Amino acid sequence: MSPIVICRPADAQGVDTTSGTGGVNLLTDNPKEAWISGSAAEVAAILDLGSVQEIDFVYLGSVNGVVGTTWSVTYSTASASGIGATALGTTVAVMPRKRRGLMHLLTVLDAPVSARYIRVIVNQGDGGPNLTAGILRAGLSFRPQWGQEWGGGRAVVDTGTRERLPDGGFGVDLGARKSVFQWTFADLSEDEREELYAFTEDVGETVPFVMVEDVGDGVPATNEGTHWCTFDRLDYYERRAPGSSRWAFRIEQWI
Incomplete structure (x- = not known):
């Protein structure tokens, strides 16, 4: 039984996007207040934590992903442009089992890294819809050593x-x-x-x-x-x- 993970968002100073409108909505709590990218090609959102902080998770929520949607994350302590950033790799998004509804894109690291700027890049693949997303967060997770009891x-x-x-x-x-x-x-x-x-x-x-x-x-x-x-x-x-x-x-x- 894998342990339950609680991901605690850090306070963020701002967010920038490479296309579309409503990028600031990624910082609201309501996932229905979305970033409308206006593009089915590769797009990016850059989260600014305001200062260098320890993080071990990155989350992009309420994404209208499709089969074949991929996403990747880079982070930096000094550059919002992505120059000199450290890559966490590219991951194929986990599809909802019913093949409908919105996706959650999440990566959880084995150990924290120091970051201020987190760049999330999403590619909808051939024929995918223009990307929309509701939540962007990064921070530190809570994973107790002995996990949870059976029965949840x-x-x-x-x-x-x-x-x-x-x-x-x-x-x-x-x-x-x-x-x-x-x-x-x-x-x-x-x-x-x-x-x-x-x-x-x-x-x-x-x-x-x-x-x-x-x-x-x-x-x-x-x-x-x-x-x-x-x-x-x-x-x-x-x-x-x-x-x-x-x-x-x-x-x-x-x-």
Whole structure:
């Protein structure tokens, strides 16, 4: 069982794009406020963290990718132009299993690197639509040594309403369908517990972040297991033994 990864976005100073409109929307929390690239060719977005910081993940969310979409990341401590930047390689995007909906593009590094400017390049391939994307973030992940307990899982919530009618039918007001996920971290060390507690103080139940159910070789195992989300119903942690705590969490996806 691969450990759950919580990706904590760093504060960013700005973003620039090589084409299109609405690039600044990549810094908002709402994924529906999108960057419209206006191009199906190779395009790039450059995230400026404002200062050199340690990062070990880069995330581009709510992407209208297609089969064959590829993306790559470079980073630099000094140059927004990409000159002299360090490349993280090119990755084929993980397709949604139902072959519809929006993609999450995420890379998680084995160890942090120092960066200020992060350049994300996306290529939709032959015949792909003009690229749109909703979220661009980079920062540090949280991966506890002993991972999570068995028993966590994902469900679907429907924001619509259904009312039973006298004739046996239903009155339906359609909404959106999205994921919720719950899990429990077991055997958190004191340092891990306090690091996680500080993060929950920062974000509460209203500030979004990235949570990934399963990461293999630095990329998500599934598109559906990657969530732009907020915590839901933050609970108490439990001290199980000296130096060991257990803590249950639940997140709800923001789409």
